[in-house]
Amino acid sequence: MTEAVHVETHGFQTEVKQLLNLMAHSLYSHKEVFLRELISNAADAADKLRFKALSEPDLYENEGELRVRLLIDKEKRTLTISDNGIGMTRDQAIEHLGTIARSGTAEFFRNLSGDQARDSQLIGQFGVGFYSSFIVADKVTVISRAAGEAHDRGVCWESDGSGTFTVADVEKVGRGTDVILHLKEEEGEFLDDWQLRTVVGKYSDHISVAVEMWQEPREEEAEGGEKVITPGEWKQVNRATALWTRTPRDISDEEYQEFYKHLSHDYDDALAWAHNKVEGSQEYTSLLYVPARAPWDLWNREQKHGLKLYVQRVFIMDDAEQFMPTYLRFVKGVLDSNDLPLNVSREILQDNKITAQLRKACTKRVLSMLAKLAKDDEAKYQSFWQQFGNVLKEGPAEDYAHREEIAKLLRFASTHAESDVQNVSLEAYVGRMKEKQDKIYYIIADSYTAASKSPHLELLRKKGVEVLLLWDRVDEWLMSHLSEFEGKQLVSVTRGDLQLGELEDEESRKQQEELAKEHAGLVERVAKVLEGQVKEVRISHRLTDTPSCVVTDTYGMSSQMMKLMQAAGQPVPEQKFILELNPEHALLQRLASEADDARFGEWCHLLLEQAQLAEQGGLKDPAGFVARLNKLLLA
Numbered sequence: 142m143t144e145a146v147h148v149e150t151h152g153f154q155t156e157v158k159q160l161l162n163l164m165a166h167s168l169y170s171h172k173e174v175f176l177r178e179l180i181s182n183a184a185d186a187a188d189k190l191r192f193k194a195l196s197e198p199d200l201y202e203n204e205g206e207l208r209v210r211l212l213i214d215k216e217k218r219t220l221t222i223s224d225n226g227i228g229m230t231r232d233q234a235i236e237h238l239g240t241i242a243r244s245g246t247a248e249f250f251r252n253l254s255g256d257q258a259r260d261s262q263l264i265g266q267f268g269v270g271f272y273s274s275f276i277v278a279d280k281v282t283v284i285s286r287a288a289g290e291a292h293d294r295g296v297c298w299e300s301d302g303s304g305t306f307t308v309a310d311v312e313k314v315g316r317g318t319d320v321i322l323h324l325k326e327e328e329g330e331f332l333d334d335w336q337l338r339t340v341v342g343k344y345s346d347h348i349s350v351a352v353e354m355w356q357e358p359r360e361e362e363a364e365g366g367e368k369v370i371t372p373g374e375w376k377q378v379n380r381a382t383a384l385w386t387r388t389p390r391d392i393s394d395e396e397y398q399e400f401y402k403h404l405s406h407d408y409d410d411a412l413a414w415a416h417n418k419v420e421g422s423q424e425y426t427s428l429l430y431v432p433a434r435a436p437w438d439l440w441n442r443e444q445k446h447g448l449k450l451y452v453q454r455v456f457i458m459d460d461a462e463q464f465m466p467t468y469l470r471f472v473k474g475v476l477d478s479n480d481l482p483l484n485v486s487r488e489i490l491q492d493n494k495i496t497a498q499l500r501k502a503c504t505k506r507v508l509s510m511l512a513k514l515a516k517d518d519e520a521k522y523q524s525f526w527q528q529f530g531n532v533l534k535e536g537p538a539e540d541y542a543h544r545e546e547i548a549k550l551l552r553f554a555s556t557h558a559e560s561d562v563q564n565v566s567l568e569a570y571v572g573r574m575k576e577k578q579d580k581i582y583y584i585i586a587d588s589y590t591a592a593s594k595s596p597h598l599e600l601l602r603k604k605g606v607e608v609l610l611l612w613d614r615v616d617e618w619l620m621s622h623l624s625e626f627e628g629k630q631l632v633s634v635t636r637g638d639l640q641l642g643e644l645e646d647e648e649s650r651k652q653q654e655e656l657a658k659e660h661a662g663l664v665e666r667v668a669k670v671l672e673g674q675v676k677e678v679r680i681s682h683r684l685t686d687t688p689s690c691v692v693t694d695t696y697g698m699s700s701q702m703m704k705l706m707q708a709a710g711q712p713v714p715e716q717k718f719i720l721e722l723n724p725e726h727a728l729l730q731r732l733a734s735e736a737d738d739a740r741f742g743e744w745c746h747l748l749l750e751q752a753q754l755a756e757q758g759g760l761k762d763p764a765g766f767v768a769r770l771n772k773l774l775l776a
């Protein structure tokens with residue numbers, strides 16, 4: 142390397158500064174991860190070069206043997222991770238090693254609490270990449286030259302991680318990147334050849350590029366007492382076989398987990414995986430993982446997701462989202478196809494028959510992996526559901542073809558256990574259905590409490606009919622796309638005329654009719670008062686303890702849907718409710734005997750408003766309601 146020229150000092154992006162500050166403290170207990178990250182980056186650089194060289198073979202500069210090398214210098218206390226991959230230009234080094242180019246990053250950092258234990262978990266989810274070097278190094282020097290550039294177009298990037306970095310032009314003959322870690326005083330263990338070999342082996346066995354370490358010259362005694370000197374040499378320390386190309390039965394769980402961490406930059410183990418090699422009309426290998434924890438940006442619309450795509454073992458692209466539907470965006474993995482062309486691009490993938498087939502196959506694999514997990518290990522499945530249930534709930538709307546399979550994976554709270562734990566499957570519900578029950582009943586409300594205490598459940602509770610309780614934002618969307626399960630209709634108990642079908646015996650049907658007839662006068666009187674404010678007034682048969690409730694007609698928009706639209710800033714059409722009255726309630730009996738028309742009117746409004754309050758959690762005119770209530774209390 143010749144003398145550095147054109148030296149500039151740059152400040153790190155604010156978020157990088159924050160990350161560097163936090164990392165050294167929060168990640169100390171995971172300090173080895175820097176090796177995984179740097180070896181991953183070096184392997185990625187080799188993959189990227191291999192891909193680019195498909196169309197520009199000159200980029201190999203007559204050196205097509207790709208490898209990563211680790212070199213210890215005990216005197217200088219440095220550890221160098223060196224690759225002959227794609228390399229970086231000066232501008233790329235400034236951009237890639239000074240900023241974090243992921244949307245939502247600033248917001249992520251605002252959410253850190255300062256609590257070390259919690260933050261280290263979050264940072265683990267975020268992925269620290271190159272910056273993890275500063276956990277063990279007090280200075281990092283990166284010398285790089287991009288493939289295809291002249292030797293004097295190298296760059297030297299250097300920083301002590303405290304807020305700024307310098308870049309300078311340097312000469313570098315060999316293509317690729319050297320990351321030189323000037324190890325902190327207390328990090329001597331990484332200067333120990335044997336210890337390093339063990340860690341490196343663990344982190345790099347499954348990656349396809351060779352990782353080498355320098356073996357010092359050795360003097361050995363041969364037979365007959367003769368001394369033989371083996372000269373120093375670079376020795377490969379990893380197996381260098383891409384994990385997914387191996388036979389599944391020869392791969393240990395630890396190896397699968399290690400590969401997952403390399404792939405995902407997650408610190409935790411994966412929850413489950415599926416490894417499949419398919420031959421025949423389509424030839425591909427897929428290795429798909431379900432993480433144990435949701436990533437920090439799961440709900441960020443621009444979140445990068447998708448599989449790592451290889452074609453005939455050659456890396457093509459990261460985050461190929463075409464192979465996974467959005468509702469499975471949490472899946473990480475590798476897809477290696479033999480059928481796609483090597484020059485495949487995102488555009489070609491977009492509208493391609495093979496892509497569509499692979500997407501279908503990968504979707505099926507994930508759904509069956511989840512079904513197996515649910516069957517084999519309920520506790521694990523429950524933890525999956527807590528992390529990703531709300532994403533999976535987008536499934537029936539997005540993927541009509543797999544609706545039934547997805548429906549089997551859904552979990553709900555229900556009146557069966559009277560708990561807010563979402564662990565009831567539709568199959569379990571159906572298994573518990575009453576003898577003459579032919580529908581699956583559910584309610585959607587604002588919260589678990591609002592759902593489980595809803596007056597709409599009164600009759601069903603009395604009859605011992607189980608009701609699914611839903612309160613997540615996505616539930617209205619889910620249920621509008623899930624009308625049936627195993628031939629049984631899913632019915633909201635807040636909609637229209639609550640039809641109990643065969644659950645209602647002839648006698649109670651008659652009773653209802655009689656009740657309606659008996660109170661027809663009262664209904665008419667109330668309807669007159671509330672004319673224009675409600676769609677209809679009728680006698681209820683779903684209430685037992687509550688005087689009144691409001692329902693939407695069978696095809697009307699539910700109050701939850703209205704709220705969702707309002708929250709999304711969309712115009713909500715004026716919607717009138719049906720008011721149902723419980724004639725057996727003492728308040729209604731009092732109302733029926735109220736002779737004073739003015740007071741009768743006040744009571745009618747109060748019954749409507751309290752029903753709306755219970756249903757929607759709010760009123761258009763709360764002050765008016767309170768005034769009316771107080772007036773009647775004093776009357």
Ligand SMILES: Nc1ncnc2c1ncn2[C@@H]1O[C@H](COP(=O)(O)OP(=O)(O)OP(=O)(O)O)[C@@H](O)[C@H]1O
Binds near residue numbers: 186224228229270406
């Ligand atoms: N050895 C290398 N050779 C070439 N480019 C590199 C090398 N190391 C890092 N880079 C560049 O720097 C970028 C940032 O690296 P960093 O490890 O911080 O994040 P990343 O690898 O992109 O993300 P993540 O670690 O979350 O996957 C890389 O995307 C790559 O462009």
